[in-house]
Amino acid sequence: MIEYVQSALLIISAILIIISAIGLISLSNSTKNVVYARIHIVGVFDIACIIALIGLGQYLLAGIYFIIAPFTAHAIANAYWKKEDRENNSDLVTVEVEPDYDNPFIHPKDKFGSLETEESGKLKADDRFSVTTLEIDEGE
Amino acid sequence: MDILFIAKFILVIALIIMMLAALRASAYKSTSMGLLGSSVVVVAFAMLLLVGGDIYDLGFFKDISLALILFGFIGTVAFAAVLGGDDK
Numbered sequence: 001m002i003e004y005v006q007s008a009l010l011i012i013s014a015i016l017i018i019i020s021a022i023g024l025i026s027l028s029n030s031t032k033n034v035v036y037a038r039i040h041i042v043g044v045f046d047i048a049c050i051i052a053l054i055g056l057g058q059y060l061l062a063g064i065y066f067i068i069a070p071f072t073a074h075a076i077a078n079a080y081w082k083k084e085d086r087e088n089n090s091d092l093v094t095v096e097v098e099p100d101y102d103n104p105f106i107h108p109k110d111k112f113g114s115l116e117t118e119e120s121g122k123l124k125a126d127d128r129f130s131v132t133t134l135e136i137d138e139g140e
Numbered sequence: 141m142d143i144l145f146i147a148k149f150i151l152v153i154a155l156i157i158m159m160l161a162a163l164r165a166s167a168y169k170s171t172s173m174g175l176l177g178s179s180v181v182v183v184a185f186a187m188l189l190l191v192g193g194d195i196y197d198l199g200f201f202k203d204i205s206l207a208l209i210l211f212g213f214i215g216t217v218a219f220a221a222v223l224g225g226d227d228k
Contacts, residue, residue: 007147014147014154021154021161024180035172038165042180045158049187052151056194061206065183068213072179075220080172082224 009055016048035080039073046073148191155191159184175219182212 023041027034046069053062086092099108159181166177186208193201 003142003144007143010144010147010151014151017151017154017158021158024158024161024165029168035170035176038173039176042176045180046183049183052187053190055147056190058190058202061190061202061209064206065209068209072213072216075217076172076176076179079175079220079224080170084170084172 006055006057009051013048013052013055016044016051020044020048035085036077039077043069043073145195148195152188152191155184155188159188171223172220175216175223179212179216182208186212 020041023044024038027037027041031037046065050062050066050069053059053065100106101108162177162180162184164177166174166181168174168177186205189201189205189208193199193205
């Protein structure tokens with residue numbers, strides 16, 4: 001009976017390991033935050049290893065690995081965030097604040113800046129504005 | 141054939157596939173991906189040693205795999221600490 005439980009645990013862990021291997025290489029490099037996603041996928045592999053260790057009867061190793069696996073994932077993610085991610089993507093550090101368009105005293109730069117095109121700078125001040133007049137026929 | 145024996149071999153095949161996938165992942169452009177891939181390869185190799193030691197009934201494989209898991213963890217965390225640098 002124990003043999004069947006052990007082999008079931010080993011086969012479950014083998015399936016999980018194959019799923020995580022497929023996920024690890026099938027993620028596209030153009031995906032946003034792909035390194036964090038891959039660290040997340042390796043978490044599945046870690047748990048599969050713990051299940052396999054329990055299936056093999058190595059309970060002490062399973063307990064040790066259960067404790068140290070999150071530390072490894074956090075260390076890699078923290079290092080990536082502190083150096084590569086924050087330096088290569090500087091927009092991550094700045095916080096975008098949504099302007100309040102309903103407030104009559106706030107005139108967002110992007111909204112009114114888009115009214116002027118590049119060509120409008122070359123024109124004279126008189127050409128920028130056109131005055132429409134009504135033609136009144138006095139004969140009517 | 142014993143079902144436990146077959147399950148162990150299936151696990152060995154899965155671990156080899158994972159090692160190859162981790163090697164491919166470690167070749168991606170980010171340094172952190174290399175760190176991640178190498179840590180996965182170390183753990184997968186430790187697991188392979190454990191399963192191999194279980195199949196062929198060799199005792200010292202457990203000690204080697206325990207050392208690999210522990211020192212792999214220490215090396216990964218140390219490299220990550222150096223890569224991250226000091227807090228600004």
